[in-house]
Each structure stands twice: as C-alpha cells, then as structure tokens.
Amino acid sequence: xxxxxxxxxxxxxxxxxxxxxxxxxxxxxxxxxxxxxxxxxxxxxxxxxxxxxxxxxxxxxxxxxxxxxxxxxxxxxxxxxxxxxxxxxx
Ligand code: SF4
Ligand code: SF4
Numbered sequence: 001x002x003x004x005x006x007x008x009x010x011x012x013x014x015x016x017x018x019x020x021x022x023x024x025x026x027x028x029x030x031x032x033x034x035x036x037x038x039x040x041x042x043x044x045x046x047x048x049x050x051x052x053x054x055x056x057x058x059x060x061x062x063x064x065x066x067x068x069x070x071x072x073x074x075x076x077x078x079x080x081x082x083x084x085x086x087x088x089x090x
Contacts, residue, residue: 001025001052006062018059024087025052031081031089037074045071048081052089 003022009015031048032038038047045054051072058064064072082089 001027001056003056004060006060008062009059015059018055021090022052022056022059024089025049026087028086030084030086034080034084036076036078036080043071046074048085048089051075 001023003019005015005019009018027049029047029049035046035048038044038050040046044050045067054064054068054071058068
C-alpha cells in the first residue's frame with residue numbers, strides 16, 4: 001500500500017517508520033477473523049485492516065478525527081492479527 005506522508009511527518013523518523021509498516025499491508029483481509037474487536041463489532045474500522053487504513057489517512061492528512069481515535073483506541077494490542085498476516089505486518 002502506498003502512503004504519501006503529510007509534510008508534518010515527512011522528515012520525521014516516526015513518520016518514515018510508520019509509512020514502512022503500513023505500506024506492507026496488501027488489504028487481503030486474512031487478519032479480520034483473528035481480531036477480537038472485529039469479531040465483536042463486525043465494523044471494518046475495528047479490524048486490523050481498517051485500523052491500518054485509518055493510520056494511512058492520519059499519515060497523509062496530518063489529522064485524526066474523533067472516529068479515528070475511537071476505533072484505534074479500541075485495539076487491544078493483543079497482536080493476534082499478526083499470526084495470520086501473509087505480509088508480516090507488525
Ligand atoms: S492487536 Fe488485537 S485488537 Fe488490535 S487489531 Fe490486532 S487482533 Fe485486533
Ligand atoms: S492480513 Fe496483513 S496484509 Fe492482509 S489485510 Fe491484514 S494486515 Fe493487511
């Protein structure tokens with residue numbers, strides 16, 4: 001996935017690291033069925049893939065809405081999603 005960094009992130013180590021991490025996602029969706037928050041809500045924004053897309057939006061616009069905060073905050077950081085990702089997403 002291509003991520004075009006917003007100017008506020010462009011020259012930062014954190015921005016470049018996040019771009020590299022998010023860029024590994026190929027949107028296959030294999031992770032969805034291993035994510036407890038997605039299984040509970042069935043809302044794409046509560047899935048690993050959806051959260052990666054929200055982070056892409058944040059990196060490209062330089063801003064995060066209340067909805068973005070809500071769905072990212074719901075992540076349990078259990079890392080169950082990593083076990084099924086063919087791209088080795090972290
Ligand atoms: S860390 Fe857990 S809750 Fe967060 S996206 Fe991955 S599987 Fe879902
Ligand atoms: S399994 Fe990996 S590559 Fe596929 S959508 Fe989920 S995070 Fe992206």
